[in-house]
Amino acid sequence: MADNVYDAIVIGSGISGGWAAKELTEKGLKTIMLERGMNIEHVKDYESPNKNPWDFPHRGGRTQKMIEDYPVLKRDYPLNETNLNWWVNEKESPYVEVKRFDWYRGYHVGGRSLMWGRQSYRWSDLDFEGNVKDGVAIDWPIRYKDIAPWYSYAEKFAGISGNKDGLDVLPDGDFMPPMDMNVVEKDVSARIKQLYGGKRHFIIGRTANITVPHNGRVNCQYQNKCWLGCNFGAYFSTQSATLPAAVKTGNLTVRPWSIVTKIIYDKDTKKAKGVEILDAQNNQTYEYFAKVIFVNASALNSAWVLMNSATDVWEGGLGSSSGELGHNVMDHHLGVGASGRVEGFEDKYYFGRRANGLYVPRFQNVGDDKRDYLRGFGYQGGASRQGWSRNIAEMNIGSELKDQLSEPGSWSMGLGGFGEILPYHENKITLDKEKKDKWGLPVLAFDVEIKENEVKMRKDMAEEAKAMLEAAGVKDVFTYDREYGFGQGIHEMGTARMGKDPKTSVLNANNQVWDALNVFVTDGACMTSAACVNPSLTYMALTARASDFAVNELKKGNL
Numbered sequence: 001m002a003d004n005v006y007d008a009i010v011i012g013s014g015i016s017g018g019w020a021a022k023e024l025t026e027k028g029l030k031t032i033m034l035e036r037g038m039n040i041e042h043v044k045d046y047e048s049p050n051k052n053p054w055d056f057p058h059r060g061g062r063t064q065k066m067i068e069d070y071p072v073l074k075r076d077y078p079l080n081e082t083n084l085n086w087w088v089n090e091k092e093s094p095y096v097e098v099k100r101f102d103w104y105r106g107y108h109v110g111g112r113s114l115m116w117g118r119q120s121y122r123w124s125d126l127d128f129e130g131n132v133k134d135g136v137a138i139d140w141p142i143r144y145k146d147i148a149p150w151y152s153y154a155e156k157f158a159g160i161s162g163n164k165d166g167l168d169v170l171p172d173g174d175f176m177p178p179m180d181m182n183v184v185e186k187d188v189s190a191r192i193k194q195l196y197g198g199k200r201h202f203i204i205g206r207t208a209n210i211t212v213p214h215n216g217r218v219n220c221q222y223q224n225k226c227w228l229g230c231n232f233g234a235y236f237s238t239q240s241a242t243l244p245a246a247v248k249t250g251n252l253t254v255r256p257w258s259i260v261t262k263i264i265y266d267k268d269t270k271k272a273k274g275v276e277i278l279d280a281q282n283n284q285t286y287e288y289f290a291k292v293i294f295v296n297a298s299a300l301n302s303a304w305v306l307m308n309s310a311t312d313v314w315e316g317g318l319g320s321s322s323g324e325l326g327h328n329v330m331d332h333h334l335g336v337g338a339s340g341r342v343e344g345f346e347d348k349y350y351f352g353r354r355a356n357g358l359y360v361p362r363f364q365n366v367g368d369d370k371r372d373y374l375r376g377f378g379y380q381g382g383a384s385r386q387g388w389s390r391n392i393a394e395m396n397i398g399s400e401l402k403d404q405l406s407e408p409g410s411w412s413m414g415l416g417g418f419g420e421i422l423p424y425h426e427n428k429i430t431l432d433k434e435k436k437d438k439w440g441l442p443v444l445a446f447d448v449e450i451k452e453n454e455v456k457m458r459k460d461m462a463e464e465a466k467a468m469l470e471a472a473g474v475k476d477v478f479t480y481d482r483e484y485g486f487g488q489g490i491h492e493m494g495t496a497r498m499g500k501d502p503k504t505s506v507l508n509a510n511n512q513v514w515d516a517l518n519v520f521v522t523d524g525a526c527m528t529s530a531a532c533v534n535p536s537l538t539y540m541a542l543t544a545r546a547s548d549f550a551v552n553e554l555k556k557g558n559l
Contacts (some may be wrong), residue, residue: 004274004286004287004288004289005288005289005290006029006030006031006032006253006288006289006290007024007028007029007030007031007290007291007292007554008020008024008029008030008031008032008290008291008292008293008294008550009031009032009034009274009275009288009290009292009293009294010024010031010032010033010034010293010294010296011034011260011275011293011294011295011296011297011302011305012033012034012035012111012295012296012297012298012301012302012523013033013035013109013110013111013238013243013254013296014106014110014111014112014113014238014296014298014523015111015112015113015116015238015523015536015539015540016296016522016523016539016540016542016543017033017035017111017238017294017296017297017523018110018113018237018238018241018242018243018246019154019242019522019539019540019543019544019547020294020296020520020522020543020546020547021033021242021243021246021252022242022243022245022246023543023544023547023548023551024251024292024294024547024550024551025245025246025249025251025252026245026246026249027547027548027551028251028551029251029292029551029554030251030253031246031251031252031253032252032253032254032255032288032290033246033252033253033254033255034255034258034260034275034277034288035107035108035109035111035254035255035256035257035258036107036257036258036259036260036280036297037106037107037108037109037256037257037280038107038108038109038256038257039108039109039254039256040086040108040109040110040114040229040239041239042229042233042239042240042243042244043229043231043233045229046228046229046230046231047083047228047229048082048083048225048228048229049223049225049228049229049230049231050231051082056081056082057081058081060080060081060082061080061081062074062079062080062081063081066079066081066084067079069090069091070087070090071090072090072102072103072104073087073090073104075102075485075488076102076104076485076488078104078115082227082228083115083227083228083229086106086108086114086115087104087105087106088105088106088107091438092437092438093105093107093437093438093443094435094437094443095432095443095444095445095446096432096435096443096444096445096446097445097446098445098446098447099446099447099448099449099486100485100486101446101448101485101486101487102485102486102487102488103300103446103487103492104487104488104490105298108256109238109239109243109254109256110237110238110239110243111238111298112298112490113236113237113238113239114227114229114237114238114239115227116490116536117490117534118207118208118209118226118235118236118355118356119205119206119207119208119359119380119533119534120155120158120160120162120206120207120208120534120536120537121170121206121359121533121534121537122144122148122151122170122171122172122173122533122537122538123144123147123171123531123533123538124144124168124169124170124171125143125144126168126169126362126366127529127531127533128140128142128143128144129143130374130375130529130531131423131528131529134374134375136374136422136423136529137328137422137423137425137497137528137529138497138499138500138501138504138505138528139499139500139528140498140499140528140529141498141499141500141505141508141509141528142498142509144171146509146545147538147541147542147545148171150541150542150544150545151171151173151537151538151541152173152174153541153544154537154540154541154544155173155174155175155537156174157215157241157245158208158236158241158537158540159176159208159209159210159214159215159217159236159241160173160174160175160176160206160207160208160537161175161176161177161178161179161206161207161209161210161211161220161356162175162176162178162204162205162206162207163175163178163203163204163206165201165203167201167203167361169361169362169363169366170361170362170533173206175206176210176211176212176214177211177212178204178206178211179204179205179207179209179211179220179354179356180204180354181204181358182348182350182354182382182383182384183345183348183350184342184345184348184383184411184413185202185204185358185382185383185413187345187472188202188342188383188413188469188472188473188474189201189202189203189358191471191472191473192468192471192472195471195472199363199367199369200360200363200468201360201361202358202359202360203358203359203360203361204356204358204359205356205357205358205359205380206359207235207355207356208235208236208536208537209226209234209235209236209355209356210234210235210236215241215245216233216244217232217233217234217240217241218232218233218234219232219234220232220234220235220355221234222352222353222354222355223353223355224353224354224355226355235355255277257279257280257281258277258278258279258280258286259277259278259279259280259439259441260275260276260277260297260305261276261277261278261285261305261308261441262275262276262305262308262309262310263275263293263295263305263306263309263310263318263516263519264276264287264289264309265309265310265313265318265516267313270515270516271516271517271518271519271559272293272309272318272516272518272519273289273290274287274288274289274290274293275287275288275293278439278441280439283439291518291554291559292518292519292520292550292554292559293518293519293520294520294521294522294543294546294547294550295519295520295521295522295523295525296521296522296523296543297523298492298523298524298525299329299492299493299494299495299496299523299524299525299527300329300429300444300492300495300525302495302496302521302523302525303325303326303429303444303495303496303525304429304431304444306318306319306320306325306496306506306513306521307320307325307326307430307431308431308441308442310515310516314515318513318515318516318519319496319506319507319513319514319515319516319519319521320506320515321502321514321515322502322503322504322505322506322514324425324496324497324504324505324506325495325496325506326428326429326430326495327425327426327427327428327494327495328423328424328425328427328428328494328495328497328528329427329428329429329446329448329486329492329493329494329495330421330422330423330427330491330492330493330494330527330529330530331421331486331487331488331489331490331491331492331493331530332418332419332420332421332489332491332530332532332534333418333419333421333450333454333457333458333484333486333488333489334416334417334418334419334484334488334489335416335480335481335482335483335484335488336416336417336419336458336461336462336479336480336481336482336484337379337381337414337415337416337417337461337462337465337479337480338414338415338462338465338466338469338477338478338479338480339412339413339414339415339469339477339478339480340412340413340414340469340470340474340475340476340477340478341410341411341412341474341475341476342383342410342411342412342413342473342474342475343411343473343475345411346410346411348411349385349408350385357380357381357382358379358380358381358382358383358415359378359379359380360378360379360380360381360415360468361378362376362377362378362532362533363376364376364377364457364460364464371456371457371460372456373453373454373456373457373460374422374453375419375420375422375453375457375532376419376420376457376532377417377418377419377420377457377460377461377532378417378418378532378533379415379416379417379418379461379465380415380416380418381413381414381415381416382413382414383411383412383413384411384412384413385408385409385410385411385412386408386409386410386412413469413474415465415468415469416465417458417461417462417465418489418532418533418534419454419457419458419461419532420457420529420530420531420532421450421454421530422451422453422454422529422530423494423497423528423529423530424451426447427447427448427449428447428448429444429445429446429447429448429495430444430445430447431443431444431445432444432445446486446487448486448487449486450484450486458481458484462479462480462481463479465479466478466479491524491530491534491535492524493524493525493527493530493535494524494525494527494528494529494530495524495525496513496521496525496526497525497526497527497528498511498526498527498528499528502514502515505528506521506525507521507526510545510546510549511526511542511545511546511549512546517558517559518550518559520546520547520550522539522542522543522546523539523543524539526542
């Protein structure tokens, strides 16, 4: 086999790319995984998890220079010195905001699997059937029963801890033992269940942090520094889980610093035959060839690759024949909720830093519940006690302050909403060929916004959070609605959606590009709607499912 010829090519190395590499190599395919950024080796290249705040020059914060250099990242929490090198250099890789879009990217082996929030939930048929029942966009080509076995497969390998709660709106999975709620959370959870007649639930989050040893990985140590890399491999990432499995097969080649500029399309066979890359270090162009290609560069960059491919056949790029490529951009809108003070537990405390919180599953527009907007939201949150770093305005300095800070502060509890954004065709990204990045490549232009449906939902997100907390006895409850920038949820979805008809979708029910059936897209780009739960577990399951299909089709000679 020539150095540039493989059975499979995987573009991207994040959550879905890592899964594609694992599945394809374990099924015997010689596979090359192309990553546009640097390599990061598990444990060896994790610089910060063992550091204390005082080990950083600015205590882990941000500087004026950082604020100047990262005008997008500064809009939210990711901008700090603890893992700055894991976020994209915005001067080298700019983009155009026709309307505001907060694009938080990680260009390196592992991608955002190293920095993700790890909340992992199954969709239900309420989610897969939402579009067709509401008359929105197009229908999903699959249902829960089609993906349920693959959810189980993904959960068992990734390691998802959680409790079996028996909720139709949030199907149970194959879980490791759940993390514990603290005493206040247990109290509030019981009150909510009773007050709302079992129609609302406060449950422990279902998270990709293992709670028992698993596949050579050590269980979570409750450090809550997951975004810095975990030396124990306790949370799921490409580095801790899928990459070692793929490497073990002997079938994987990883090539970092490889910017895929286009998929090479064969007009005669109507299939893709390979990819062209630009080496990010030496600016040389190379080609790699394979029978099957998995596009997993993240929802926005996967669309970029498709848009920049086969433009001599389709003006809008490979997969654009339906007119939907780059459209229907979705995220989860957030930054709205409520918080308050909890009394009566001053003699209670907890130990460790649990890398997880509570989850309140969607209860809006479910069963007899009807709202003046479509779909709904869930809450993430929890209860905690203030520690030594709290601000005590009434006190000055000296021994009295030190004595006060040696005792835990008061309890508080908060809920923050994650709401579904509908797949609006007019929410789109396009190639801006006037503006170029460091490598002379066209950049993406974003023209997206939330609309009336989401604005109505946000009011409800704040009001319902306040009402539930007050009903559960939380005091001095206040609501908040911070400015939401589209993309801030870091759950980009929908630019190359799945569907039943090539006239209205980019991908079929098996995640194949209608225009080139040996090209698969299984990251956030494939999503036909967004639901209101974190989407990464669904990417894992869809990728495993599509990989199995692809290998079977290869064996049959259909690809």
